[in-house]
Amino acid sequence: MGEARTIVVDGVRQVYRVAGEGPVCLVHSGGPGVHPEYLRMPGLERVLxxxxxxxxxxxxxxxxxxxxxxxxxxxRFAEAVLDDIGAPAAYFLGHSHGGFVALQFGLDHSDRLDGLILYDTAPMNGPDMREVANKEMTSFVQRWPDRPEATEAGRTWDAVNVSRTLEVADDESFGRYLNGILPAYFADYRKTAEQPGSDLSLRVTYDPNRLPALWDVRDQLGAIKVPTLVIVGTYDFICPPRFAHELHAGIPDAQLSELPESGHFGHIEQPDEFAAIVSDFVNNQEMGKKA
Structure with a gap:
């Protein structure tokens, strides 16, 4: 991802890495607490x-x-990075929880945006989203009845989120939990795992001091005034297409692209298609600036 750069904001170290060439695009990974290396997108680094x-x-x-x-x-930390690199504005690609941040950035700092790329995300974080995820996990397990990893993913999800018989309390237990349910995040986990050089494990950090962060901007989507691209995988269980359609309907200048052979990680499952969708969106915006 390039050499690490560090800034300090209110006494807190914010690390970022720069790679590629072309218009500037902030990239905010999901989580929270998931390390960002899974979101490396070499196909986009050729154009952004x-x-x-x-x-x-x-x-x-x-x-x-x-x-x-x-x-x-x-x-606010993302804005500080823009300041540090001397960019008056940029595109903002947010994945999953990073998409929440991108949406909030669009509300708080619209003057710093050339466009939003909302990737497998939702306009809220709270009980409504969790209820939908519970149902989607059940559908995932039913879709792969003969796969032990699917059954185990369902059991792990239930133990943490429904029956609450399993506690996530540190980096190790958080990592076991996320990697245990990871098969549910893909349209076809085995197919993706068999790709050459594939490493689908996630590294995580658990902060026991993290406060609950309920968040809902469904009633504010109309206030987002920048061009917006919404991308979703058909088989995304945690941020399913219904949320993408809600974003598309609520944001005035939004377009929607669905990846039919992807779950939550279209940049891994359909990398060429994903890169083409984002590249076309950015190219259209850049051409519009010159017109």
């Missing part, structure tokens, strides 16, 4: 200068001493 953030509380960035990981707080 990607500024990969290590979100605070993950990767090489610091934890927040007060545990206040609000979306506006994340957005």
């Amino acid at each position: 200068t990607l500024v990969y953030l290590d979100p605070v509380g993950a990767g090489d960035s610091d934890l927040l001493p007060d545990g206040d990981y609000s979306m506006s707080r994340y957005a």
Whole structure:
């Protein structure tokens, strides 16, 4: 992802890496607490200068001493990175939880945006989203009745989120949990895992001081005034297409692209198609600036 660069914001280290060439695009990974290397997108680095953030509380960035990981707080750190690289504005690609941050950035700092790329995300984080995920996990297990890893993913999800018989309390247990349910994040986990050089494991950081961060901007989507691309995988269980359609309907200048052979990781499952969708969106915006 390029050499690590570090800035300090309010006494907290924010690490980021720059790779590629072309218009600047902030890249905010999911989680929270998931390390960002899974979101490396070499196909896009040929057309964009990607500024990969290590979100605070993950990767090489610091934890927040007060545990206040609000979306506006994340957005403030992203703005500080833009300041550090001297970019007056940029595109913002946010994946999953990073998409929450991108949406909040669009509300808080619209003057710093050339466009939003909302990738497998939703306009809220809370009980409504969890209820949908419970149903989608059940559908995933039913779709692969003969696969032990699918059954185990369902059991692990239930133990943490439904029956609450399993506690996530540190880096190790958080990593076991996320990697245990990881097969549910793919349209076909085995097919993706068999690709040459594939490493589908996730590294994580657990911050016991992290405060609950309920968040809902469904009633504010109309206030987002920048060109927006919404991307979703047909088989995404955690941020299924219904949320993408809600974003598309609510944001005035939004377009929607669905990846039919992907789950939550279209940049891995359909990398060429994903890169082409994003590249076309950015090219259209850049041509519009010149017109």
